[in-house]
Amino acid sequence: MTGTRTAPDRVEFSGVSKAYGDGATAVRAVDTTDLTIEPGEFVSLVGPSGCGKTTVLQMLAGFEQPTSGSIRIGDDVVTGPGPERGVVFQKPNLFPWKSVRANVELGPRLRGASKQDRRARAENILDMVGLADFADRRTYELSGGMQQRAQIARVLVNDPRIILMDEPFGALDALTREKLQLELLSIWREHHRTVLFVTHSVDEAVLLGTRVLVMSARPGRIMHDIPIELPEDATDEGRSAAVRTSAEFTSYKEKIASAIYHAHS
Numbered sequence: 001m002t003g004t005r006t007a008p009d010r011v012e013f014s015g016v017s018k019a020y021g022d023g024a025t026a027v028r029a030v031d032t033t034d035l036t037i038e039p040g041e042f043v044s045l046v047g048p049s050g051c052g053k054t055t056v057l058q059m060l061a062g063f064e065q066p067t068s069g070s071i072r073i074g075d076d077v078v079t080g081p082g083p084e085r086g087v088v089f090q091k092p093n094l095f096p097w098k099s100v101r102a103n104v105e106l107g108p109r110l111r112g113a114s115k116q117d118r119r120a121r122a123e124n125i126l127d128m129v130g131l132a133d134f135a136d137r138r139t140y141e142l143s144g145g146m147q148q149r150a151q152i153a154r155v156l157v158n159d160p161r162i163i164l165m166d167e168p169f170g171a172l173d174a175l176t177r178e179k180l181q182l183e184l185l186s187i188w189r190e191h192h193r194t195v196l197f198v199t200h201s202v203d204e205a206v207l208l209g210t211r212v213l214v215m216s217a218r219p220g221r222i223m224h225d226i227p228i229e230l231p232e233d234a235t236d237e238g239r240s241a242a243v244r245t246s247a248e249f250t251s252y253k254e255k256i257a258s259a260i261y262h263a264h265s
């Protein structure tokens with residue numbers, strides 16, 4: 001039989017709903033949702049507080065199962081977590097007593113990579129996220145921004161094809177946040193992984209996303225799917241301010257902020 005195979009990293013939600021609990025006390029978090037994410041897309045997910053953004057991400061991560069409908073990656077139905085998906089949360093979950101390098105090497109070590117291989121991979125990734133000089137520090141010694149960099153390195157070292165990020169920069173100060181946004185954008189431009197990025201910041205959603213999805217109030221469903229095309233490359237630190245103040249950027253922000261505002265009503 002010669003069936004057509006779907007691209008291996010294509011994400012597809014078909015009629016996905018999620019309720020927590022059952023009976024009269026059930027919380028309907030996500031309503032019937034269809035969604036396709038093509039390989040290499042950077043999709044920002046925004047919406048009113050409690051509308052089900054994290055639930056969408058957790059279902060794709062395989063930590064939660066849909067109540068109805070199904071989620072596929074390529075031809076495979078998601079039934080649990082898998083090595084092709086890496087998850088970055090708002091709070092880094094690093095081992096504080098281990099060095100940055102040991103934290104980053106843990107994934108490859110658990111998968112049986114040789115010492116030489118995992119060392120080389122860790123060095124490469126730590127360099128990429130700007131932590132090469134901090135490899136031997138214990139993670140509790142790092143600032144919040146550095147800890148989040150280490151967390152991103154820990155996910156990237158496993159070479160996931162799909163990266164799921166839930167408010168990863170939400171706890172950082174504005175300057176560090178901006179720096180990490182640009183770094184993430186550079187990494188994505190270079191490696192072109194598929195990214196699903198949950199954020200409360202419309203500015204961040206527009207700056208990073210190739211698409212912004214706006215969810216309605218709970219039970220959430222995707223109300224708007226907005227492709228983003230900005231005039232310039234925002235990864236260049238010198239030009240990012242110009243991008244953020246461009247007419248296109250402002251217009252996207254206004255459109256999305258208004259959609260979120262109306263999603264409440």
Ligand SMILES: Nc1ncnc2c1ncn2[C@@H]1O[C@H](COP(=O)(O)OP(=O)(O)OP(=O)(O)O)[C@@H](O)[C@H]1O
Nearest residue numbers: 020027028029048049050051052053054055056218
């Ligand atoms: N494990 C759970 N058990 C019961 N209810 C839950 C659980 N997780 C989430 N919920 C509820 O489901 C709804 C959607 O939550 P979710 O965290 O997905 O929304 P969100 O859009 O990410 O929220 P926020 O923007 O505030 O982070 C909320 O009403 C929440 O209280």
